[in-house]
Amino acid sequence: xxxxxxxxxxxxxxxxxxxxxxxxxxxxxxxxxxxxxxxxxxxxxxxxxxxxxxxxxxxxxxxxxxxxxxxxxxxxxxxxxxxxxxxxxxxxxxxxxxxxxxxxxxxxxxxxxxxxxxxxxxxxxxxxxxxxxxxxxxxxxxxxxxxxxxxxxxxxxxxxxxxxxxxxxxxxxxxxxxxxxxxxxxxxxxxxxxxxxxxxxxxxxxxxxxxxxxxxxxxxxxxxxxxxxxxxxxxxxxxxxxxxxxxxxxxxxxxxxxxxxxxxxxxxxxxxxxxxxxxxxxxxxxxxxxxxxxxxxxxxxxxxxxxxxxxxxxxxxxxxxxx
Numbered sequence: 001x002x003x004x005x006x007x008x009x010x011x012x013x014x015x016x017x018x019x020x021x022x023x024x025x026x027x028x029x030x031x032x033x034x035x036x037x038x039x040x041x042x043x044x045x046x047x048x049x050x051x052x053x054x055x056x057x058x059x060x061x062x063x064x065x066x067x068x069x070x071x072x073x074x075x076x077x078x079x080x081x082x083x084x085x086x087x088x089x090x091x092x093x094x095x096x097x098x099x100x101x102x103x104x105x106x107x108x109x110x111x112x113x114x115x116x117x118x119x120x121x122x123x124x125x126x127x128x129x130x131x132x133x134x135x136x137x138x139x140x141x142x143x144x145x146x147x148x149x150x151x152x153x154x155x156x157x158x159x160x161x162x163x164x165x166x167x168x169x170x171x172x173x174x175x176x177x178x179x180x181x182x183x184x185x186x187x188x189x190x191x192x193x194x195x196x197x198x199x200x201x202x203x204x205x206x207x208x209x210x211x212x213x214x215x216x217x218x219x220x221x222x223x224x225x226x227x228x229x230x231x232x233x234x235x236x237x238x239x240x241x242x243x244x245x246x247x248x249x250x251x252x253x254x255x256x257x258x259x260x261x262x263x264x265x266x267x268x269x270x271x272x273x274x275x276x277x278x279x280x281x282x283x284x285x286x287x288x289x290x291x292x293x294x295x296x297x298x299x300x301x302x303x304x305x306x307x308x309x310x311x312x313x314x315x316x317x318x319x320x321x322x323x
Contacts, residue, residue: 002264002269002270003081003082003083003085003271003272003306004085004086004087004272004273004288005073005085005087005096005099005272005273006086006087006260006261006264006272006273006275006279007069007087007088007091007092007093007095007096007099007274007275007276008065008069008088008274008277008278008279009088009089009090009092009231009255009278010091010276010277010278010279011061011064011065013050013195015047016064016068016277016294017045017067017071018047019295019296020068020071020072020295020296021042021046021071023296026074027071027074027075030067030070031045034063034109037105037109037110037113038063038109038110038113039113040113044060045064045067046064051116053116054120054121054197055115055117055120055208056116058116058198059112059114059115059116059118060116062091062112062115063109063113065091065276066091066094066095066108066109066112068276069092069095069275069276070095070098070099070105072275072276072294072298072299073275075299076293076299076303079299079303080303080314081273081302081306081313081314082314083099083226083273084226084227084267084269085227085228085229085263085264085269086099086227086228086229087228087229087230087231087263088231089156089231089255089257089260089279090156090200090250090255091278092275092278093230093232093246093250093255094108094250095275097221097224097228097237097243097246100224100226100228101224101225101226102221102222102223102224102225102237102240103220103222103243104220107219107220111212111215111216114212115212118207118208118212119207119211126151126174126176127174127175127176128173128174128175128197128198128199129172129173129174129178129192129193129196130155130171130172130178130192130196130198130199130200131171131172131178131182131190131193132168132169132170132171132190132191132193133146133170133171133191134166134167134189135166135167135168135169135189136165137164137165137166137167145181145184145185145189145190146171146181146190149173149181150177151173151176152171152172152173152177152178152181153171153172153199153202153203153254154170155170155171155200155202155254155255156169156170156201156255156256156257157169157254157255157257158170158258159256159257159261159284159285160284160285161284161285162282162283162285164285168283170255171190172199172201172204173199173202174199174204175197178190178192179192201250201251201252201255202254203252205251205252206251206252209248209249209251209252213248216247216248217244219244221240221243222240223238224237224238227267228243229259229260230242230259230263231255231256231257231259231260232246232249232255232259233256233259234256234259234262234263235263236263257284261286261287261288264287264288265287265288269288270288270289270309270311271288271289271291271305271306272286272288272289273290273293273302274290274291274292274293276293276294277294279292
């Protein structure tokens, strides 16, 4: 019975992974490896203050989030669980690629550390922002209120909420434009996200995409060993070149959680494990049961749920096959 792993795309601005690190020698070994690849100490990754500078802060946050997701994966592998299909949003798409065998861990974390050197915007550049838009189901086919606004872009589709009343979309753009949009809409329809100062998955991220492109061109991608779903369009990434192209496009192109979970449904996934806290629990509708995993208790719940559903277990080990 197929098991799907879904990796979120948030950036770890809050301390993450402390409980798993303190409880597991396997996780402590992983963080020491990541420290050697990135130059950040385990303490900095787990709970340290993020550095000054927009891109340096973003880089450290992505390392923190990815470390937690891989730690969860390794603990599940130690318990005998391995994914039959994987996919992720934004940063999670890159993590999923690594754990699907399309890229080694050292290369992934080296790239995330390299992004700290991307230039920050000029001091006179317009401030950027992100927002969530809650679209009533009855209005889903109507033109959205941001259509035609040059400084607001659709950055993501998280799909319908559990009760089916609304669909959650993500917007990116200039802060002034997003705040005007929020003020012009009904209260709660467009909600700016606090602390989000980078307009990811929009054309505003083109300078960063151009900066990191030469590094991505040198990365040693291979064909995934298990089905790897794209978050940029519906379908699988089957070759090394397709995975590389996803990495190249990821900064500027809109993402879709729906494309991932519909792809998993086409693979007859019966249980999805959501790695880390980046995808909110209990808010979104999935076409199969999901368990959100970020601490020891969640690991136990994932294992017991998989057992109850009759999902196959492999011999427990440290999950080193994809390193």
